[in-house]
Amino acid sequence: MTSEEKGELTDPGEGTGDDPGTTEAATLDAAAAELFPDEHPIFARKELLQIGHIPEGxxxxxxxxxxxxxxxxxxxATQGNSPENVIIYGKTGTGKSLVSKYVTRVTKWKAERDSDVSVGTVYIDCAEDTTEAQTIATIASSLNNAGTEISIPPTGLSTGQYYKRLWSVMDALHDVVIVILDEVDMLDDDDKVVMKLTRAEEAGKVDCDIGLIAISNKxxxxxxxxxxxxxxxxETELFFPPYDANQLRExxxxxxDAFREDVLxxxxxxxxxxxxxxEHGDARRALDILRNAGKLAYERGEEQVTEVHVRDAQDLAEKERFRELIGEAxxxxxxVVLSLALLTISTEEDTFTTGDIFAVYKFICTQVDMDTLSERRVRDLISEQNFLEILYSEPRSRGRGGGRYNAHRLIDDAGLVxxxxxxxxxxxxxxxxxxxxxxxxxxxxRV
Ligand SMILES: Nc1ncnc2c1ncn2[C@@H]1O[C@H](COP(=O)(O)OP(=O)(O)OP(=O)(O)O)[C@@H](O)[C@H]1O
Ligand SMILES: [Mg+2]
Structure with missing residues (x-):
C-alpha cells in the first residue's frame, strides 16, 4: 500500500528533484508560523476549563x-467494611459528579494507605450505558482493569452471566467496591440494578462489600x-443546593490561571x-461562558477578555440551549413558537393570548404552504412548549364576568428565538x- 492509499499527507516537494525533506519542513514551518502563534495569547492552561476536568480538592x-x-x-469503607448507600440529588451543575468522584478517590487512598484495604471505585455514566446488561458489563470490565483471568466481553452474555462475572471480579480483586451510578434516572432498569448491587452481599453472591452512590438531577x-x-x-439522601453568585465567582x-496573566x-x-x-446557580454554565468568552477573544484577535466577549458567549449559550430545545420539534x-416571537418583536407587549398567536400562526402556514391546525390543537402545542420551558403561560382574568384566559410569554429573547x-x-x-x-x-x- 502506498502512503497515498493509506490517506497520509504527501510531501508537497516530492518528485520535483529538490530534497523532499527540506522542502516539506520549510513549507510547513512557514505555514505553521502564519497559522499559529508561538504560544496561545489568551489561555495558559485551557484544560482547567474543559468539561470533564476534575479540579484538585x-x-x-x-x-x-x-x-x-x-x-x-x-x-x-476505609476500614474494609460496608459503606452506606447514598442518593445524591440536586440541579444540574451543582457539583454532584465532581464531589462524588473526589470523595471516592480520597476514600480509596485512605483505605489502601492506612488499612491495607483494597477499595475498587467505578464511575458509570448511565446516560451512556442505559441497559441493565450494559451497566453491569461496564462495571465489571472497569473493575477488571487491574487484571484477572475473567473475561468480560462488551456484548454477548446474558444479564445474569454478566452479574456472575461481576461478582467473581469483585471477589478476586477487592475488599470493598464503591459504584457511582451517575444520571441514574437515565437507566432503563435502575430499580433492578440498584436492588441487585445493594443486596448482593446479603444474598450471599459476593464477599466483597458494595457501596452505591446514585446521582440524579431530577x-x-x-x-x-x-x-x-x-x-x-x-434514607441516606444528600441534596446539593445551587451555587449563589459569590460561590460561582469563587x-x-x-x-x-487557565488564562494568561492580565488577560481577564x-x-x-x-x-x-x-x-x-x-439561570439557577449552575457551575458548568459559568465555566462554559468563561471558556467561550476566552475563545471569542482569541478568534477576534483581541488581547484581553472583556465584558463584550462574555455577553456574546452568553448569547451563544442561550442560542445553543434553545436550539437543543426546539431543534427536533x-x-x-x-x-407556533415563531408566531409568538414575531408578535413579541413587532409590538410593545410581551404577553399574548392564544388567539393572538393563532392569528399569526395561520398567516405563517399559508405563506409556507403548510397545513393549518385548529385553534384547539394550537392550544395543545402551546402547552407542550410550556412544559418544555420554551414559553411560559399564566392564567389571567378578563375582569368581572369576563372569564379567564392564558397569557403566553417567551422565556428566551425573541430575536434569538x-x-x-x-x-x-x-x-x-x-x-x-x-x-x-x-x-x-x-x-x-389580530383579534
Ligand atoms: N464546587 C466546585 N468547585 C469547582 N468546580 C466546580 C464546583 N462545582 C462544580 N464545578 C465544576 O462545574 C462543572 C459541573 O459540575 P458537576 O459535573 O459536578 O455537576 P453535576 O451536579 O454533576 O451536574 P449534572 O447534574 O448536570 O451532571 C464541572 O466542570 C465541575 O468541575
Ligand atoms: Mg453530573
Whole structure:
C-alpha cells in the first residue's frame, strides 16, 4: 500500500528533484508560523476549563459540607467494611459528579494507605450505558482493569452471566467496591440494578462489600423510587443546593490561571457568575461562558477578555440551549413558537393570548404552504412548549364576568428565538415572498 492509499499527507516537494525533506519542513514551518502563534495569547492552561476536568480538592469551592457528609457515609469503607448507600440529588451543575468522584478517590487512598484495604471505585455514566446488561458489563470490565483471568466481553452474555462475572471480579480483586451510578434516572432498569448491587452481599453472591452512590438531577427521581429501592438507601439522601453568585465567582477565580496573566479584565468573572446565577446557580454554565468568552477573544484577535466577549458567549449559550430545545420539534410547533416571537418583536407587549398567536400562526402556514391546525390543537402545542420551558403561560382574568384566559410569554429573547427557528429551511419562503409589511398588518389587526 502506498502512503497515498493509506490517506497520509504527501510531501508537497516530492518528485520535483529538490530534497523532499527540506522542502516539506520549510513549507510547513512557514505555514505553521502564519497559522499559529508561538504560544496561545489568551489561555495558559485551557484544560482547567474543559468539561470533564476534575479540579484538585482545594479547588472545589463551597461544597465543604457536602464533601464531609459524603465522607461520613463512606467512612466504613476505609476500614474494609460496608459503606452506606447514598442518593445524591440536586440541579444540574451543582457539583454532584465532581464531589462524588473526589470523595471516592480520597476514600480509596485512605483505605489502601492506612488499612491495607483494597477499595475498587467505578464511575458509570448511565446516560451512556442505559441497559441493565450494559451497566453491569461496564462495571465489571472497569473493575477488571487491574487484571484477572475473567473475561468480560462488551456484548454477548446474558444479564445474569454478566452479574456472575461481576461478582467473581469483585471477589478476586477487592475488599470493598464503591459504584457511582451517575444520571441514574437515565437507566432503563435502575430499580433492578440498584436492588441487585445493594443486596448482593446479603444474598450471599459476593464477599466483597458494595457501596452505591446514585446521582440524579431530577428531584422527582427520589420521590418516585420504588419503596424497596428506597429502603436500600436507608434514607441516606444528600441534596446539593445551587451555587449563589459569590460561590460561582469563587469557583471561577480558582481556575483563573487557565488564562494568561492580565488577560481577564475585572468584570469578566463577576458577569459570568451573574449570568449563571440567573439561570439557577449552575457551575458548568459559568465555566462554559468563561471558556467561550476566552475563545471569542482569541478568534477576534483581541488581547484581553472583556465584558463584550462574555455577553456574546452568553448569547451563544442561550442560542445553543434553545436550539437543543426546539431543534427536533415538529415544524408545526416551531410555527407556533415563531408566531409568538414575531408578535413579541413587532409590538410593545410581551404577553399574548392564544388567539393572538393563532392569528399569526395561520398567516405563517399559508405563506409556507403548510397545513393549518385548529385553534384547539394550537392550544395543545402551546402547552407542550410550556412544559418544555420554551414559553411560559399564566392564567389571567378578563375582569368581572369576563372569564379567564392564558397569557403566553417567551422565556428566551425573541430575536434569538426567531433567528434559530428560521434556520429550519421549511420557513425559507416566509420572508422571501412576503413583504414584512403584510406580516405587520396581520400582527396589528389580530383579534
Ligand atoms: N464546587 C466546585 N468547585 C469547582 N468546580 C466546580 C464546583 N462545582 C462544580 N464545578 C465544576 O462545574 C462543572 C459541573 O459540575 P458537576 O459535573 O459536578 O455537576 P453535576 O451536579 O454533576 O451536574 P449534572 O447534574 O448536570 O451532571 C464541572 O466542570 C465541575 O468541575
Ligand atoms: Mg453530573
Amino acid at each position: 482545594d479547588r472545589i469551592v463551597g461544597r465543604d459540607e457536602e464533601i464531609q457528609s459524603l465522607a461520613n457515609q463512606l467512612i466504613d 428531584i422527582q427521581y427520589v420521590e418516585g423510587l420504588d419503596e424497596r429501592v428506597k429502603s436500600s438507601f436507608q 469557583i471561577m477565580r480558582n481556575r483563573a 479584565t475585572d468584570d469578566v468573572i463577576p458577569l459570568c457568575a451573574a449570568f449563571a446565577a440567573q 415538529p415544524t408545526q410547533s416551531k410555527a 426567531k433567528e434559530t427557528i428560521l434556520e429550519d429551511s421549511r420557513f425559507d419562503q416566509l420572508f422571501s415572498d412576503v413583504s414584512e409589511d403584510e406580516l405587520g398588518r396581520v400582527i396589528q389587526s
